[in-house]
Amino acid sequence: MLIVFFRAIILYALVIFSIRLMGKRQIGELQPSELVITILVSNIATLPIEDTTIPMTTGIIPILTLVSLDVIMSALTLRSRKLRQIVSGSPKVIISNGEIDQAQMKKLRFSVDDLMESLHDYNIFDISEVQYAIVETTGKISVMQKNDYRSLTPSDIELYGESKNPPQILIDDGVVMHGAIKFLGLDMKFLNEILKKNKVDVSDVFLMSCDEDKNYKLIKKEDSN
């Protein structure tokens, strides 16, 4: 039993390391090759846990090999467009100028239901509202609505303004986020002044956020009895 326990710990660490090595992606955003690697890694990792007669190297070596190959391959595909097309395929247009490309949909084995389901994600229930739709290499459909149905944006009414970064969290549950302070171009002196003004210690702060204009929001910790 302990063998299985220790093996599970080692493989858990290895799988986390492997996934981190592959980079940050959500399951739905994985490229075909990445999806295959993820499934393979999870499958291979279970083998040495289930069967103690199999040496750990039988699990470790293929996992590291697959993940390393995937990282190297993605680096190569970044440099070569042709290789990228071979490995990941290319996006396909299924609606252009409001017209559905039925041949392309057939080729992609996309049903009308699949298309409608994806349009619903964009709050589109009438296909006549769609100007352009494209199936990305991840299988996700991206949609552009016709001009008449698009939401009004500030630029449509010539309401121009400065674009700013969102507020950053400077204190998270009593812990100072030095990276965020640096990002906003602030320093500890500024933070200490605010804390002094509010008569609180860092450890008493539940959340403090601040934007580039030094507008801040401070929430104190509730008394825990």
Add this chain to the structure above:
Amino acid sequence: MKRIILCAAILVVIVIGSTLSLFLIKDKNQQLIKTLDYVTEYAEDKKTDQALEKIEEFSRLWKKYYICVSFLVESSCLEDVSASCAKLKALLLKDSEELYSECETIKYGITLIYNNEFPYLHSIF
């Protein structure tokens, strides 16, 4: 870039490690087979004490080999050879003819371990 270098390094380490492990298995195999040859030779010459000494030596070598190779090979393959090893001493003391067949079984098992690890075309596909 760091990630790519790390991955390339991992692949290089895997390739070098796997190749070295093959050499290690081959080298240890030769040592074991040589010791077994001495066992059969002494047993045939009825030099029981020397044969016993060689069996002890073989057992020691096998224990080391087992620990080393268990990182690479399925333990079920090693258990079969271990079972045959355990019989050697008793067979020698009984002056049984089976000793020679057990030695051959062990030799075959050891060779099989190496062959199963070597990337022959038929093993890969």
